[in-house]
Amino acid sequence: MKETKKRTFTCGLDAAIAIMGGKWKGLILFALQDGPLRFGEVRRAVPGISERVLILQLREMETTGLLHREVYHQVPPKVEYSLTEFGHSLNTAMGPLGEWGEENIERIEAVPWDKVG
Amino acid sequence: MKETKKRTFTCGLDAAIAIMGGKWKGLILFALQDGPLRFGEVRRAVPGISERVLILQLREMETTGLLHREVYHQVPPKVEYSLTEFGHSLNTAMGPLGEWGEENIERIEAVPWDKVG
DNA sequence: GTCCATACTGACATTTATGTGAGTACCCGG
DNA sequence: CCGGGTACTCACATAAATGTCAGTATGGAC
Numbered sequence: 160m161k162e163t164k165k166r167t168f169t170c171g172l173d174a175a176i177a178i179m180g181g182k183w184k185g186l187i188l189f190a191l192q193d194g195p196l197r198f199g200e201v202r203r204a205v206p207g208i209s210e211r212v213l214i215l216q217l218r219e220m221e222t223t224g225l226l227h228r229e230v231y232h233q234v235p236p237k238v239e240y241s242l243t244e245f246g247h248s249l250n251t252a253m254g255p256l257g258e259w260g261e262e263n264i265e266r267i268e269a270v271p272w273d274k275v276g
Numbered sequence: 277m278k279e280t281k282k283r284t285f286t287c288g289l290d291a292a293i294a295i296m297g298g299k300w301k302g303l304i305l306f307a308l309q310d311g312p313l314r315f316g317e318v319r320r321a322v323p324g325i326s327e328r329v330l331i332l333q334l335r336e337m338e339t340t341g342l343l344h345r346e347v348y349h350q351v352p353p354k355v356e357y358s359l360t361e362f363g364h365s366l367n368t369a370m371g372p373l374g375e376w377g378e379e380n381i382e383r384i385e386a387v388p389w390d391k392v393g
Numbered sequence: 394g395t396c397c398a399t400a401c402t403g404a405c406a407t408t409t410a411t412g413t414g415a416g417t418a419c420c421c422g423g
Numbered sequence: 424c425c426g427g428g429t430a431c432t433c434a435c436a437t438a439a440a441t442g443t444c445a446g447t448a449t450g451g452a453c
Contacts, residue, residue, distance in 0.1 A: 177299070182294065
């Protein structure tokens, strides 16, 4: 029960998708690419995310080694999040995907999303 | 709710992630990169996916314009799926992500996945 | 003492994604 | 008439992801 299950992946893309999780982690990664941000700054940098989900995502990304969490013992509290080397490398790898999205954003927005699901 | 809701995205990466949907579409795209495959061939190329979910994913990807569905009126039935130009371009954009996953697959598999969620 | 700001935590509800297993339609060869 | 092969469809069930909202802890300013 306490054995850490060793997930296996069919290919590198499979693994990368697992790391990326849902719809937020890529955006969080993107937001942090230019340097550390405090919790509240990350929240403002990722419009639409709820506070609780942001915390969950940040914790997951800390566990997977994508980012570092630095706590300053102050009042009011201050916590800074920054990318690790691992996180930076993933961010770099996602660059082309982001560019593809930029180039095709009109087409993507025109998709009849309510008929997709 | 009859109006097709025009989703908007905060950035290109956001849009790309929306297109990629869950954990399967990237793998399906990857499987189709070398040419058309029949339904059963896609299923075998994407281990672990259930038949129903595969159908749903293929339909979504057809709707979003990533792939083309060609029906041959034969018995037994034959349906071939192939990437569109749009699908190919996305596949290309995901190339670096797949390579990143390959390079880091050991590290990713070593993540304590049961403590992540 | 009261309030402020910040970064949380916890209970709960909802939405979305995925999975299971059965059944359908078709023509053909036996 | 039966079973084989393929690509589905349908009803249902569960799991995972996301959302809402209230509450907590802290020390300093007032």
